[in-house]
Amino acid sequence: MGKQQNLTVAERIRRQFEGLTRAERQLANAMMENYPVSALGSITAVAEASDVSTPTVARMARKLGFGGFPELQAALRTELKAKISNPITKHQRWTENAPDTHILNRFADAVMSNMRQTLRQIDLDAFNAVTALLCDKNRAVHTVGGRITRALADYFFTHMQMIRDDVTLIADNSNTWPHYIMSLKPGDVLVAFDIRRYERDFMRLAEMAHDRNVELVLFTDQWGSPAAKYASHTFHARIEAPSAWDSNVVILFIIEAVIAAAQT
Numbered sequence: 001m002g003k004q005q006n007l008t009v010a011e012r013i014r015r016q017f018e019g020l021t022r023a024e025r026q027l028a029n030a031m032m033e034n035y036p037v038s039a040l041g042s043i044t045a046v047a048e049a050s051d052v053s054t055p056t057v058a059r060m061a062r063k064l065g066f067g068g069f070p071e072l073q074a075a076l077r078t079e080l081k082a083k084i085s086n087p088i089t090k091h092q093r094w095t096e097n098a099p100d101t102h103i104l105n106r107f108a109d110a111v112m113s114n115m116r117q118t119l120r121q122i123d124l125d126a127f128n129a130v131t132a133l134l135c136d137k138n139r140a141v142h143t144v145g146g147r148i149t150r151a152l153a154d155y156f157f158t159h160m161q162m163i164r165d166d167v168t169l170i171a172d173n174s175n176t177w178p179h180y181i182m183s184l185k186p187g188d189v190l191v192a193f194d195i196r197r198y199e200r201d202f203m204r205l206a207e208m209a210h211d212r213n214v215e216l217v218l219f220t221d222q223w224g225s226p227a228a229k230y231a232s233h234t235f236h237a238r239i240e241a242p243s244a245w246d247s248n249v250v251i252l253f254i255i256e257a258v259i260a261a262a263q264t
Helices: 002-006 009-019 022-033 043-050 054-063 069-083 087-096 103-121 124-135 150-163 174-181 202-211 226-230 249-262
Strands: 141-144 167-169 189-193 215-221 233-237
Touching: 009 022, 009 069, 009 103, 009 233, 022 043, 022 054, 022 226, 043 054, 054 069, 103 233, 103 249, 124 189, 124 215, 124 233, 124 249, 141 150, 150 167, 150 189, 150 249, 174 202, 189 202, 202 215, 202 226, 215 226, 215 249, 233 249
Parallel strands: 141 167, 141 189, 189 215, 215 233
Antiparallel strands: none
């Protein structure tokens, strides 16, 4: 599998999507609809849910670099376990396998690996399209984060409001969101940050924004927030680190690159 070995199934799908057949693309879209759960049934159930044949499911698994559908499912189960792991579980996993080197070096190695893998996945055309949206003064820009990612939304807001007018920081308390939703106009841009242990109410916010023809730009992790189904553009960043907490370094890097592009 070579370079694909460390990629999630979703990353493999995104990387190879253009080379898939029509039926395989239909399957891929169905798998991404409720990722990764939608592909955890039997091969027959997955095929029927996607309205494709079972040979199509087996063929795409091999195209994605797996020995077959069971191996693809094993990878998805591993991802699911990683997505729902809490800080205590993460800490135990890292300490059990920690090499005998200083935490500073181990953390730096993890972050640099995250950076390399993320950069390989970023679509430059999508990056440029997001920059164009943010520079369009006819569109208001709104940004929101969750319990942990609100710091990223605040950082983005602080810089964007110095570049342009009509920028709003949405409170992370979902009880206040109806008030903000009412101010969203068609064509506006909503920049959202959501990583694993995803914010429960983000899906509803993304859906309401989509219904109002708002352009959703989503920053998420390698597995992907469920809100991605409503996003116009999604940045997937690697977040694993030798810590009980996820690393937001790569997401912050992309934010700063977007800000730099928007101010030029």
